[in-house]
Amino acid sequence: MAKHSLDKDKIKILLLEGVHQTAVDVLERAGYTNIEYHKASLPEDELLKSIKDAHFVGLRSRTQLTADVLNHAEKLVAIGCFCIGTNQVDIAAAEKLGVPVFNAPFSNTRSVAELVLGEIIMLMRGIPQRNAHAHRGGWLKSAAGSYEVRGKTLGVIGYGHIGTQLGILAETLGMKVVFFDIEDKLPLGNASQIHSLEALLNEADVISLHVPETPQTKDMFGATEFAQMREKSIFINASRGTVVDIEALSEALKSGHLAGAAIDVFPVEPKSNDDEFVSPLRGLDNVILTPHIGGSTAEAQENIGIEVAGKLAKYSDNGSTVSAVNFPEVTLPQHKGTSRLLHIHHNRPGVLIKINQAFSEKGINIAAQYLQTTADIGYVVMEVDSNQAEQALGELKAIDGTIRTRVLF
Ligand SMILES: NC(=O)c1ccc[n+]([C@@H]2O[C@H](COP(=O)([O-])OP(=O)(O)OC[C@H]3O[C@@H](n4cnc5c(N)ncnc54)[C@H](O)[C@@H]3O)[C@@H](O)[C@H]2O)c1
Numbered sequence: 001m002a003k004h005s006l007d008k009d010k011i012k013i014l015l016l017e018g019v020h021q022t023a024v025d026v027l028e029r030a031g032y033t034n035i036e037y038h039k040a041s042l043p044e045d046e047l048l049k050s051i052k053d054a055h056f057v058g059l060r061s062r063t064q065l066t067a068d069v070l071n072h073a074e075k076l077v078a079i080g081c082f083c084i085g086t087n088q089v090d091i092a093a094a095e096k097l098g099v100p101v102f103n104a105p106f107s108n109t110r111s112v113a114e115l116v117l118g119e120i121i122m123l124m125r126g127i128p129q130r131n132a133h134a135h136r137g138g139w140l141k142s143a144a145g146s147y148e149v150r151g152k153t154l155g156v157i158g159y160g161h162i163g164t165q166l167g168i169l170a171e172t173l174g175m176k177v178v179f180f181d182i183e184d185k186l187p188l189g190n191a192s193q194i195h196s197l198e199a200l201l202n203e204a205d206v207i208s209l210h211v212p213e214t215p216q217t218k219d220m221f222g223a224t225e226f227a228q229m230r231e232k233s234i235f236i237n238a239s240r241g242t243v244v245d246i247e248a249l250s251e252a253l254k255s256g257h258l259a260g261a262a263i264d265v266f267p268v269e270p271k272s273n274d275d276e277f278v279s280p281l282r283g284l285d286n287v288i289l290t291p292h293i294g295g296s297t298a299e300a301q302e303n304i305g306i307e308v309a310g311k312l313a314k315y316s317d318n319g320s321t322v323s324a325v326n327f328p329e330v331t332l333p334q335h336k337g338t339s340r341l342l343h344i345h346h347n348r349p350g351v352l353i354k355i356n357q358a359f360s361e362k363g364i365n366i367a368a369q370y371l372q373t374t375a376d377i378g379y380v381v382m383e384v385d386s387n388q389a390e391q392a393l394g395e396l397k398a399i400d401g402t403i404r405t406r407v408l409f
């Protein structure tokens with residue numbers, strides 16, 4: 001088991017939002033026993049207290065790690081988003097602090113795609129309103145507004161992991177798939193890319209959003225886009241609530257322009273299961289409302305727990321940053337017989353030369369060296385004789401431009 005400059009039982013891991021037990025198991029198996037576990041997200045004052053001395057933090061989509069919160073986290077080494085989205089973390093601020101952010105880029109992809117597929121079938125048949133009617137003692141036995149999905153056109157906006165998976169599943173039901181993406185994408189199956197959002201909206205019977213939350217996608221769907229959708233078409237959003245103008249969606253549904261919708265994510269979501277859900281969509285029988293559970297299946301949560309906890313443990317144990325979303329990616333073999341030094345610095349010319357010069361002047365032999373950079377930071381990993389590790393760490397700390405350093409014995 002890797003030995004650290006700090007004993008593993010002193011490394012505090014803060015886990016929030018009820019991440020799956022598999023995460024705790026993976027961390028404990030790796031020797032990390034100082035785990036503070038919370039079933040829900042924390043109010044900001046409690047978060048600030050708990051994160052102050054945490055070395056690692058694990059969260060899902062609810063906890064907001066703003067630059068301010070991160071600046072309170074004096075000992076933070078890495079962040080694990082136990083989900084796909086990383087928009088809840090100020091990843092640029094984390095990068096500047098030398099803190100890598102990891103996520104689970106595809107462990108819940110299938111869960112979202114299956115949910116959306118089911119919703120397409122339900123909405124095309126007008127089931128939500130018939131179901132609601134029956135619960136009130138009504139009996140809407142009629143074929144009016146009820147259609148097979150076979151032969152209909154699905155328009156996917158954001159043809160990434162989820163969008164492509166959904167497209168493949170929809171094709172197996174006989175749907176035609178068209179998609180819009182800002183990047184040129186390889187169409188899977190018989191799907192085809194349409195480069196104009198308006199043209200896609202004009203063509204599709206069902207629109208499903210699968211874009212990340214970015215400055216460009218914020219409010220990307222409003223009254224104009226709903227008006228461009230076909231009369232009596234269906235709208236689905238399981239991406240992020242900030243992407244859609246929810247009032248405009250409500251209007252498009254109330255006017256009858258849209259036949260139905262399924263919405264899993266909202267501009268403002270309740271902070272806990274005890275808070276009230278407030279939305280202009282409440283009470284609309286033709287809308288399926290789900291409480292941000294697109295990725296909430298047993299399979300997805302179990303896999304996410306293993307994947308993200310594994311990435312945190314690996315970064316802690318050997319410095320590997322593979323698949324970090326904001327950090328230079330370095331793949332590292334296990335180190336044996338040497339100590340590994342990790343050096344995160346501002347990406348300015350000459351830092352590596354200074355390190356090598358300092359080591360050479362002090363007679364510190366470098367057995368291996370790896371370097372990766374982003375526009376803002378550089379990440380150097382070096383292996384030195386264990387009996388020179390402390391001295392080497394001191395030299396590294398003195399290098400101009402250093403953000404942080406760590407040693408793994
Ligand atoms: N409801 C849930 O529980 C749930 C679960 C998982 C993911 N999500 C959300 O779904 C999003 C998508 O997940 P993914 O794994 O498919 O992500 P991904 O990164 O694999 O795919 C996103 C796609 O959107 C495209 N895109 C980005 N900006 C765009 C724009 N302005 N217009 C058109 N296309 C654009 C990208 O090029 C990419 O192809 C996540 O970022 C997350 O926010 C929600």
Ligand SMILES: O=C(O)[C@H](O)COP(=O)(O)O
Nearest residue numbers: 060061062083084085295
């Ligand atoms: O980004 C994601 O993976 C989803 O939004 C799921 O987030 P959750 O883990 O908070 O449900």
